[in-house]
Amino acid sequence: MRAVSANLFALLLLCALACVFYVWSALESRVERQQRGFSAPGGPSLQRGLPADLSAKTFRVLLAVPAAQKPHLGGRPKADSLSGQAVGSRGNHVNGDKKRSARREGPVQSGSPVEDGIFWSEWLEDLLPVGFTEEHCRAWRERARAHRIVKLEPGCGRISNQLATFADGSRACVRYGINADQVQGEALTYYLATLLGITNLPPLVLSQPSANSEQWAGVRPQIEGLQWSDRAVVSLTEWVSNLTGVVTPALLRQEGSGLHPVPAELWNKTTAELLELMQWTDLIIFDYLTANFDRLVSNLFSRQWDSRVMERDTNNLLRTPRGDLVFIDNEAGLVHGFRVLNMWEKYHSTVLSSVCVLRKRTGERVAELHRRRDARKRLLELYRDSEPLSLQLGFLSDEHADILQDRIDRLYKHILHCKEKYSQF
Numbered sequence: 001m002r003a004v005s006a007n008l009f010a011l012l013l014l015c016a017l018a019c020v021f022y023v024w025s026a027l028e029s030r031v032e033r034q035q036r037g038f039s040a041p042g043g044p045s046l047q048r049g050l051p052a053d054l055s056a057k058t059f060r061v062l063l064a065v066p067a068a069q070k071p072h073l074g075g076r077p078k079a080d081s082l083s084g085q086a087v088g089s090r091g092n093h094v095n096g097d098k099k100r101s102a103r104r105e106g107p108v109q110s111g112s113p114v115e116d117g118i119f120w121s122e123w124l125e126d127l128l129p130v131g132f133t134e135e136h137c138r139a140w141r142e143r144a145r146a147h148r149i150v151k152l153e154p155g156c157g158r159i160s161n162q163l164a165t166f167a168d169g170s171r172a173c174v175r176y177g178i179n180a181d182q183v184q185g186e187a188l189t190y191y192l193a194t195l196l197g198i199t200n201l202p203p204l205v206l207s208q209p210s211a212n213s214e215q216w217a218g219v220r221p222q223i224e225g226l227q228w229s230d231r232a233v234v235s236l237t238e239w240v241s242n243l244t245g246v247v248t249p250a251l252l253r254q255e256g257s258g259l260h261p262v263p264a265e266l267w268n269k270t271t272a273e274l275l276e277l278m279q280w281t282d283l284i285i286f287d288y289l290t291a292n293f294d295r296l297v298s299n300l301f302s303r304q305w306d307s308r309v310m311e312r313d314t315n316n317l318l319r320t321p322r323g324d325l326v327f328i329d330n331e332a333g334l335v336h337g338f339r340v341l342n343m344w345e346k347y348h349s350t351v352l353s354s355v356c357v358l359r360k361r362t363g364e365r366v367a368e369l370h371r372r373r374d375a376r377k378r379l380l381e382l383y384r385d386s387e388p389l390s391l392q393l394g395f396l397s398d399e400h401a402d403i404l405q406d407r408i409d410r411l412y413k414h415i416l417h418c419k420e421k422y423s424q425f
């Protein structure tokens with residue numbers, strides 16, 4: 001009897017210890033996430049008061065999927081630029097003029113927000129200045145390749161990413177990536193956005209902080225502390241100040257009606273709301289094409305156990321004070337996203353099928369990539385011509401290039417379907 005009591009007591013003691021350990025671990029991980037949320041120098045916290053972020057945990061687990069294909073770089077095909085426009089055309093202004101911004105804040109114009117059935121109206125397009133312009137990107141990229149890096153510190157998410165300060169005082173987020181796939185994904189999604197004329201991604205360059213790099217010589221001790229591999233290729237993206245979080249608009253949450261060119265959904269919106277929705281339609285098209293699950297889709301997935309996830313900020317999406325959306329952290333796109341497509345395709349398709357309004361230019365570029373069936377060729381050409389380290393980092397495998405073309409074709413069919421359905425409006 002005494003032995004039984006002793007065993008029972010020992011068992012109870014073990015359970016109590018396990019509970020204490022569990023509570024301690026949960027507290028520790030919450031504190032770590034909150035610290036990271038407050039760590040961007042000069043920037044506002046984007047994760048204020050969030051409960052433990054389950055969606056991010058899910059993503060971390062998925063990142064553990066082992067790398068599959070060996071990257072390769074194809075030949076050197078020649079191709080015309082899309083629609084006769086310069087490849088990489090990103091418009092002309094980083095900052096919109098005052099007149100335009102006053103109109104953005106004002107009441108909705110009497111005209112319809114859509115034209116030709118499914119496209120955002122020209123008057124709305126005129127009110128939305130280009131995000132990161134071609135000139136801005138070119139100048140930033142030149143500086144990012146030329147200036148020495150004088151400081152590395154936390155401030156760009158997980159510890160393997162770093163906030164770098166250049167000798168001229170400007171800053172960049174350095175993304176090391178869990179494996180080369182992620183750096184490839186980040187870089188290739190940037191160039192795909194350029195091909196599509198989507199200007200919401202900050203400019204990016206690849207870099208190699210190897211031991212003999214002059215540019216990185218000033219931060220060598222920090223690099224050693226971070227244990228980055230000497231041959232690793234990292235991406236640098238422009239660091240943008242004063243960004244804040246973005247909650248998914250109600251129409252685009254799963255319980256929402258979706259975005260269709262019908263009066264009930266769009267005609268009661270303010271101009272500012274319409275301009276934001278317009279950028280969301282580019283985001284949805286872009287994340288569908290790249291199969292990037294680490295934004296809206298991972299939030300939808302997390303709804304299974306976190307019913308209020310959609311009321312909080314969307315992963316990897318930020319907003320400037322002017323209202324422009326900034327698509328950051330695209331490393332799940334294309335390479336990794338294609339590798340885990342089976343897991344996520346249901347969600348990608350659901351999101352795409354809930355949207356039947358789009359920007360005319362994006363639609364035209366998708367139509368052209370569909371008609372010419374040359375997405376691989378154009379992406380490769382742009383990437384190879386713009387990135388001295390492209391050979392080292394590699395390109396999409398043939399299989400993934402086929403998946404990209406297939407997604408362009410599916411997207412094109414979806415646009416046709418929307419046109420048929422709403423052409424009478």
Ligand SMILES: Nc1ncnc2c1ncn2[C@@H]1O[C@H](COP(=O)(O)OP(=O)(O)OP(=O)(O)O)[C@@H](O)[C@H]1O
Nearest residue numbers: 040046155156157158173202237238239240328329
């Ligand atoms: N280009 C940028 N400009 C300004 N701030 C940025 C930029 N990129 C990242 N950040 C800041 O770093 C945070 C995390 O960025 P990111 O998503 O790239 O890293 P992460 O390691 O995936 O982190 P998380 O797991 O929190 O998503 C952002 O929420 C933002 O505060």
Ligand SMILES: [Mg+2]
Nearest residue numbers: 157315316329
């Ligand atoms: Mg992120």
